[in-house]
């Protein structure tokens with residue numbers, strides 16, 4: 001899932017200063033699951049902003065709403081009529097959702113209420129871990145399912161750097177060394193000889209380093225360019 005957390009209320013209030021009537025719009029998918037931008041958080045954020053404005057003696061209006069997925073045109077289209085009459089939409093979706101909304105509703109202003117952090121998963125209630133940087137050429141088959149691009153602070157591809165100490169990364173004693181984790185799993189599955197295989201330099205052109213990416217699947221494509 002994409003993981004984010006809500007911007008501080010004061011920052012949001014400052015961003016919304018020029019506007020009177022605001023829709024605080026949650027998203028029903030990733031940010032609901034990571035408890036930062038779903039229906040509940042949209043209601044809480046709108047209530048907190050209304051209270052703040054009352055305290056400051058300002059007459060502004062914040063109303064909550066939610067779209068199941070702000071990152072897909074179909075869901076935006078289904079909800080669009082509900083957004084009429086607002087001066088601005090504060091989106092609690094990830095950055096993908098905010099941009100999809102702006103693309104689909106170009107006459108409206110949609111501002112970000114979250115800081116989008118990373119792709120990852122919940123380790124436990126309230127703890128999320130980044131584990132994929134979308135490099136475009138996955139190597140998890142070589143590393144026993146642990147991503148060295150993301151989980152190693154230096155994205156090392158051929159074993160640990162010299163800073164690994166007692167299983168921890170040199171940048172923090174709280175952070176497991178990714179290569180220690182990979183090594184432990186290689187031992188567990190009797191495949192430690194794989195540590196000796198030398199991986200060639202990675203071609204980063206498949207990652208964001210090669211520029212913004214687009215995937216085209218002709219086998220499932222429906223040409224809707226006229227609609228967009």
Ligand code: SF4
Nearest residue numbers: 132133135138139147
């Ligand atoms: S190797 Fe690349 S695609 Fe695979 S998990 Fe890591 S960053 Fe993601």
Ligand code: SF4
Nearest residue numbers: 152160161169170177
């Ligand atoms: S200590 Fe381990 S995780 Fe940290 S940078 Fe070095 S190899 Fe990567």
